[in-house]
Amino acid sequence: MKHLFNPAVEEIPQAMSIRFNQMVYERKRAGQDVIVLSLGEAFFDIPMFDFKALDFVKGYHYSESQGIPELRERIANFYHRQYGVPVNSKSEILISAGSKPLIFMSMLCVLQPGEEVVVHEPCWLSYPEQARLCGARTRFIPYDVDIQDFLKFITPRTRMVVLNNPNNPAGRIYPAEGIRQLTELCADRGIYLMVDEAYSDFVLDDAFQSVGKFSPGKEFIIIINSLSKNMGISGWRIGYTIGHPEFIQALLKVNQHVITCASTILLMYCAKYFDEILSYTLPQARAVVEKRARVAEMMKGVGLECLSGGSTFYFFVSLGDYPGTSFDFATDLLGRYGISVVPGFAYGKSTDRFIRVSIGTESEERILYALKKIKGMIVETKASGAVFTTEQNQEADDSSGPDERQGQAEIETTLKETTAGKKQKSKRTEKVRAPLP
Numbered sequence: 001m002k003h004l005f006n007p008a009v010e011e012i013p014q015a016m017s018i019r020f021n022q023m024v025y026e027r028k029r030a031g032q033d034v035i036v037l038s039l040g041e042a043f044f045d046i047p048m049f050d051f052k053a054l055d056f057v058k059g060y061h062y063s064e065s066q067g068i069p070e071l072r073e074r075i076a077n078f079y080h081r082q083y084g085v086p087v088n089s090k091s092e093i094l095i096s097a098g099s100k101p102l103i104f105m106s107m108l109c110v111l112q113p114g115e116e117v118v119v120h121e122p123c124w125l126s127y128p129e130q131a132r133l134c135g136a137r138t139r140f141i142p143y144d145v146d147i148q149d150f151l152k153f154i155t156p157r158t159r160m161v162v163l164n165n166p167n168n169p170a171g172r173i174y175p176a177e178g179i180r181q182l183t184e185l186c187a188d189r190g191i192y193l194m195v196d197e198a199y200s201d202f203v204l205d206d207a208f209q210s211v212g213k214f215s216p217g218k219e220f221i222i223i224i225n226s227l228s229k230n231m232g233i234s235g236w237r238i239g240y241t242i243g244h245p246e247f248i249q250a251l252l253k254v255n256q257h258v259i260t261c262a263s264t265i266l267l268m269y270c271a272k273y274f275d276e277i278l279s280y281t282l283p284q285a286r287a288v289v290e291k292r293a294r295v296a297e298m299m300k301g302v303g304l305e306c307l308s309g310g311s312t313f314y315f316f317v318s319l320g321d322y323p324g325t326s327f328d329f330a331t332d333l334l335g336r337y338g339i340s341v342v343p344g345f346a347y348g349k350s351t352d353r354f355i356r357v358s359i360g361t362e363s364e365e366r367i368l369y370a371l372k373k374i375k376g377m378i379v380e381t382k383a384s385g386a387v388f389t390t391e392q393n394q395e396a397d398d399s400s401g402p403d404e405r406q407g408q409a410e411i412e413t414t415l416k417e418t419t420a421g422k423k424q425k426s427k428r429t430e431k432v433r434a435p436l437p
């Protein structure tokens, strides 16, 4: 008998970064060396603090669904100290099992089927899929539009704007004045502005401004953050949301039904050693951004272009006039050279001419080697006259589906055709929106 699933689940693709990282895990398990430029984290050196000092019996059990008060307090203090955002640890923060489910649960709190979420490309790949699971549609703002011009993309159906600041995958930091204006614009219209600040410590100066600074009352703002990137603790699955007390109460109900609580013992550990951990991780986050600046010079030297950005550990690298899709490129790069990147099409509607390169886990020597191979593959493939057969109509109109992006199935077809080595007449219809800024 045929299995019947929710059509929204049938429609969403796998998370492309995780899919490529899965291939990396498999290759590594088979003993192969892979230059990993696909992983969404930077590896920090963090010592192991004393687990035995924790109340283990307490740790074996469920804990408060809003997150244990000690850790809420540490995070609230941190947000005030580090970003100048006052946070009431009793009413304005909720901790759960990673920011990913918190983003989804926040969408569930706000969105109704048929409503719209507005995101700026290149956008973190789970926003549109999570919105789709809520029955909402995504409206993509092309990457070359400034934050001051977002108003043009707001419609009567818009219920939420999602911003990732600093941004994965380009490393862009949004200007403070733009965020202030957007905060006002959204509050005036009763639209929630969700700002995912997961990379807020990967900055060199004070260019990053939390959205919380522009809305101390937190009316219609939702701040997302986590310990995964900033503190290098992705595997323990601890994230948090800061927002208006009424919103936190709504989120708490969903969290009670979906997660219950994050791992109690790990919350206890993070609460006890929060400031010690930070004393190790904050300088390392800064060092990663300094490394990013050196890699940006390498990119120039090799002749690769990328979207502008100076934070995080990501680059969104242009494929120039490489004749295939970003999926073709990433697949071929892994197959030929054992270098893993994430195809750009996963990050928006106008971003298939890019790949995401993450420099958080490899040495500069290996990164330089990989960049040369990337450049070489772009040039050689173009020179070889290879033709790909992608049918990627990215100009799909609003009525064509729950969001404005092409289907995964079409991309998969391309993979089969290209790996079979067939050369066919190009049926390519996609357009690149604008030259690189």
Ligand SMILES: Cc1ncc(COP(=O)(O)O)c(C=O)c1O
Residues within 6 Å of the ligand: 040, 097, 098, 099, 100, 101, 124, 164, 168, 196, 198, 225, 226, 227, 228, 229, 234, 237, 238, 239
């Ligand atoms: C922008 C952004 N937000 C959220 C997440 C999810 O992080 P976590 O669920 O580990 O907190 C990621 C992970 O890749 C991310 O890049």
